[in-house]
Amino acid sequence: MQKSKLEKHELRQLLEAKNSEGLRKRFSQTDPADAADLMEELDPEDIERVFSSLDDETASDVIVEMEPENIDEVMEKLPPEKIARIVSEMAPDDATDFLRELDPEEQKSVWDLLNGEIKEELKSLLGYDDDSAGGIMTPELCAVNGTATVQQAIDALGKEEFSDPIFVIFVIDDERKLSGCVNISTLITKPRNVLIKDIATPVPIVAAVDDDQEKIANNFRKYDLHVMPVVDKDNRLIGRITADDVMDVMHEEASEDLARMAGAPDIEQNEDSPFKIVKLRLPWLMITLISGMLVSLIVNKIISLNSAIGLAAFVPAILGMGGNTGIQASIVTIRSIALGEIGFNKLFKVLFREIFVGFIMGLVCGIIIGLTVFTAISVFHTGGDMGHSPLRLSFIVGGSMCTAMTFAAVSGSMFPIFLNQLKIDPAVASGPFISTGNDLSASLIYMLMCYILLSI
Incomplete structure (x- = not known):
């Protein structure tokens, strides 16, 4: 039966x-994820009233679905x-994540x-790192010896209570070493006297x-x-990791990569303070500022060439396309790395592919802009001698x-x-480093082309 969703106007009335009593009843009838969304729109006083009304089990289900910044308001x-009673109702992995969000003083008072x-x-x-398997697993599982029967x-399985559904029974030996598994759907269809090791799969x-x-x-x-x-x-x-934990990991990793790609680490750290946001973002922008000043110096050198003043007009196009x-190349590569499709062993394959792809795209765009320059000079230039032929420019x-x-x-x-390969998150490569590095390299290439070809 589908749960009856609590609406915003109804919550306000309650x-x-x-x-x-009405709050307790309606929240117990509402999916915890929807209830958590409603919490985001309440002020701290109303959040306190809601959680004070809820039973510990419902409160734990709701708080697990809330964002970290909203949990802080509950803690206050x-x-x-x-809070200790709420933590006691949580699944072990959820309780661990919740405790990690608390500052040391709050954590000790609850602990x-x-x-x-x-x-x-x-x-x-x-004791495990929060980004490791131990940090996201739950110790709740069902494991039986291979010599046990189906019955x-x-x-x-019936003797235990589990916070998350059980789909698989793990098969272990006398030393608790993993030797296989049995799906629940397989288990219930087998004769009760069959040994588990005979129906287990790797x-x-x-x-x-x-x-x-x-x-x-x-x-x-x-x-x-x-x-x-x-x-x-x-x-x-020692534990198991479930699909819902992995979905949280994917969301976390995507947010982390987005923050690093954009040079905005405040996304990852959930900062609201303007001064803290400035402190986190400014170092990345300084990279862009320094690179921009270097590019400006290079463009100034191009303009200083009397015969290349007009060529400076094409600097934005060359920098933009580069x-x-x-x-494009960095985002495709980062995605492939994240999915395990590219490693250091495929370096040369990727290198030759990108050289070919970059050259073909550059050749097409170069021909288009070259023809545009040639046409513009031939048709619209009415002044004196430019010093160089339209074809060379x-x-x-x-x-x-x-x-x-x-x-x-x-x-x-x-x-x-x-x-x-250096164990550094490659997402940082697609932010300011790539954009500013390409601007700098493109402007240097353009300046060298001007110096070399105009001096011939």
Whole structure:
């Protein structure tokens, strides 16, 4: 049965009437994701009233779906005792993520109120890096020995309570080492006296506890997984990662890459303060400013050539085409790296491909702008002798554009690969570094073409 969604106007009426029972009932009937959206539109006082009215289980479901900046408002208003009860109702991986969002003082006040069993479970998860398999896994799983029967596996499944649905039972040996898995759909169709090891299938892929979350997300996509087991260095089963965790990872990684590509790290850090945003963005803009000043000096050198004053008019076109070509190449390369399609071992294949692609695009655009320059000079120039033939000037502009676009395609694709090899996020390559680097290289190429070809 589909849940009845709580609408904004209804929530406002319940708050104005101070109807705590109505709030509790309607929030229990509303999907937590929709309830979290409603929380974003409330002021801190109303958020406090809502959470004070909700039972601990419903409150935990809602708060897990909320954005980190909105969780801060909840923390400021609710007493630690209420928060501790909410944390106790969360799935272990969600509780770990929630605690990581708290500052040390808030975390300690909540931690001290948790019972010993929950502390022990969360302590192990908090010890892992939050971007690793251990940081996003849940220790809740169903695992049985291969010598167990189907009936024993079903009984083991029925004895446990799980926060997330169980699709797979993992098969382990006496040392808890992973040896296979059985889908629930397969389990319930087999005779009850059949041994689990006789119906188990190999696990498509496992995650080591320290694997990066981006690698895990790629493996989920590659193997069409719903769940992935997590093992320690001795291949002992310690947890599982579910598809909903991976969707959160994909959202997080996409936001992180967007922030770095745009040179706006405040997106990633959820900053609202104007001064903090300026502090985060300004260093990236300084790169653009310094590069822009260097480009201006190069353009000034071109203008200083008496026979090339008119050629300065084409600097924006050459810089723009070079920059766009580089950004295209870098974004395609970064996407391929993120999906695991390109590695350092394919460097030369990518290099030759981008040289060819960049040259063909540069040749086409160079011919177009060269013909435009030749036509413009031949038809519209009515002054004295220009010192050089229209054909030579056209070749300078067209040749510079072709060379600049070829170089931009190569650098735009190679730079992310080298960064990835150095364990640096290649997304930084498609922001200010690529755009300003291509402007600088394109202007240098144009200046050298002018110096060389005008002196012949």
